[in-house]
Amino acid sequence: MHAALAPDAFARLFEALGEGVYIGLVGRQETATLAANPRLRRIFGWPADAPDADVRPFDPRRFVDELARHEFLTELRGAGAVESRLLRLRRVDDSAIWVEVTARADGVSDGTVRVEAVMRDVTERRKREDAARDLQHQLSQAEKLAALGQTMSGVAHELNNPLATILACAERLTGRGVDAETRPDLDAIHNAAERAARIVRSLQTFARKRHTTRTSVDLNHVIRDTLALRAFDDRPKDVRIDEALAEALPSVFVDRHQIQQILLNLILNAEQAIAEGPGRGTLVVRSYQDAGRDAVVIEVQDDGPGIPLEAQAKIFDPFFTTKPVGKGTGLGLTVAYAIAEEHGGELTFVSEPGRGTCFSLALPASGSRVRLHDAKVAEPALTVARGTRALVIEDEDALGDAVAAALADAGFTVDRARDGREGLARLRGRHYDVIICDLKMPHVDGMTFFRTVAPRMPNISRRLIFVTGDVAGTEAERFLEESGCRWVPKPFRLRDLVRATIETLG
Numbered sequence: 001m002h003a004a005l006a007p008d009a010f011a012r013l014f015e016a017l018g019e020g021v022y023i024g025l026v027g028r029q030e031t032a033t034l035a036a037n038p039r040l041r042r043i044f045g046w047p048a049d050a051p052d053a054d055v056r057p058f059d060p061r062r063f064v065d066e067l068a069r070h071e072f073l074t075e076l077r078g079a080g081a082v083e084s085r086l087l088r089l090r091r092v093d094d095s096a097i098w099v100e101v102t103a104r105a106d107g108v109s110d111g112t113v114r115v116e117a118v119m120r121d122v123t124e125r126r127k128r129e130d131a132a133r134d135l136q137h138q139l140s141q142a143e144k145l146a147a148l149g150q151t152m153s154g155v156a157h158e159l160n161n162p163l164a165t166i167l168a169c170a171e172r173l174t175g176r177g178v179d180a181e182t183r184p185d186l187d188a189i190h191n192a193a194e195r196a197a198r199i200v201r202s203l204q205t206f207a208r209k210r211h212t213t214r215t216s217v218d219l220n221h222v223i224r225d226t227l228a229l230r231a232f233d234d235r236p237k238d239v240r241i242d243e244a245l246a247e248a249l250p251s252v253f254v255d256r257h258q259i260q261q262i263l264l265n266l267i268l269n270a271e272q273a274i275a276e277g278p279g280r281g282t283l284v285v286r287s288y289q290d291a292g293r294d295a296v297v298i299e300v301q302d303d304g305p306g307i308p309l310e311a312q313a314k315i316f317d318p319f320f321t322t323k324p325v326g327k328g329t330g331l332g333l334t335v336a337y338a339i340a341e342e343h344g345g346e347l348t349f350v351s352e353p354g355r356g357t358c359f360s361l362a363l364p365a366s367g368s369r370v371r372l373h374d375a376k377v378a379e380p381a382l383t384v385a386r387g388t389r390a391l392v393i394e395d396e397d398a399l400g401d402a403v404a405a406a407l408a409d410a411g412f413t414v415d416r417a418r419d420g421r422e423g424l425a426r427l428r429g430r431h432y433d434v435i436i437c438d439l440k441m442p443h444v445d446g447m448t449f450f451r452t453v454a455p456r457m458p459n460i461s462r463r464l465i466f467v468t469g470d471v472a473g474t475e476a477e478r479f480l481e482e483s484g485c486r487w488v489p490k491p492f493r494l495r496d497l498v499r500a501t502i503e504t505l506g
Contacts, residue, residue: 273304420444
């Protein structure tokens with residue numbers, strides 16, 4: 001025996017449902033509502049007493065994307081139903097929400113269909129899904145950088161040794177004085193080696209936490225200085241640069257040169273993007289304080305062609321570039337991203353194909369404020385007392401000989417050792433005031449040398465300087481921090497190493 005459900009029971013269910021229910025006629029441009037429950041009114045923000053005829057969620061003006069409405073109705077007419085279709089719709093106050101629609105349709109005429117739909121507001125769910133995807137992307141990005149960083153550590157060491165040798169030998173030859181015909185070639189060698197060294201340092205930026213020099217910086221000064229640099233460069237004449245800098249920004253504790261590196265990279269990319277479009281356009285550089293995020297933000301916005309959608313997910317990937325062959329390395333944004341992360345900041349972008357791109361660099365506003373000191377520390381004279389002894393332990397013969405010669409020129413009495421084993425033998429027969437030691441060597445490396453000598457020379461760390469190609473993410477990095485020894489990264493200027501050696505003497 002089956003009891004029939006009374007019409008008023010259907011009415012109560014219709015009114016009490018936790019999902020929006022819509023019954024109506026939907027045409028190409030016009031809609032007519034036959035019934036809409038209270039939940040549907042709440043989803044879209046219509047008053048509870050609004051007549052059914054006024055509640056029209058499928059009107060064209062409710063759709064954020066007109067094409068989405070056309071596709072939705074095409075599927076309804078063709079299949080007679082849709083299930084869990086996501087639509088971006090507008091509420092009465094014009095705010096956008098995500099709505100999941102399950103509906104069936106019967107044809108009427110002239111493209112108009114009778115629609116019976118259940119609608120659910122899934123805006124919060126969509127936000128959580130987007131947040132999860134963003135987090136996954138950040139983790140993936142970090143993993144890529146970490147993997148590449150390990151590779152770069154090895155590559156950097158192999159490149160820095162010969163570069164250090166080239167720079168040291170070129171510097172030695174320059175100091176001796178050469179004829180006018182030889183001088184241009186010697187300068188070219190030195191400049192090319194310096195350029196190669198800068199490239200290696202850029203590769204290393206995201207491979208390890210660099211020993212940066214951070215001070216309290218006014219970002220507006222950094223922006224103006226960077227734009228001034230561009231004014232003296234071969235900047236495109238058809239690109240207008242506008243400044244929109246907020247006054248009284250709080251200082252940020254950063255490495256000024258690394259932040260300038262990010263900014264210059266973003267400006268150059270924006271100029272090139274504009275040049276690839278119509279050839280003329282506007283680049284806007286703005287700064288402001290974002291109190292909600294406790295951040296100071298720099299934005300670089302261009303009205304160029306924008307970044308293609310298929311490229312946006314890979315824009316920070318190492319060696320990915322949208323530029324023609326020979327015009328970019330694909331490392332600029334990767335390095336910029338790593339520097340921002342290292343400063344506790346964030347580098348993001350928004351780009352719409354055909355409507356330009358905006359990169360945002362957010363840096364923490366809070367933290368200790370360091371007063372800037374204008375006074376310069378006087379450089380020590382590069383000479384020492386007669387009889388001061390130095391030991392140079394370096395397995396690269398040409399580099400070791402150049403370092404020894406430079407120390408001898410400064411007044412040191414210098415001995416050479418080709419590896420740590422020979423260095424230990426030298427120490428058994430003679431006292432040395434200072435020791436310059438490579439960290440990575442055959443037989444006995446720098447760490448083993450230190451641990452062997454330390455028990456009988458407790459103050460060895462005060463007069464031992466390590467030189468190394470790279471220590472990123474290795475046991476050597478932890479060793480240098482724990483030992484307290486001074487260290488100089490390769491490649492280096494001989495003058496800088498000599499000065500560090502003299503300073504170690506106290």
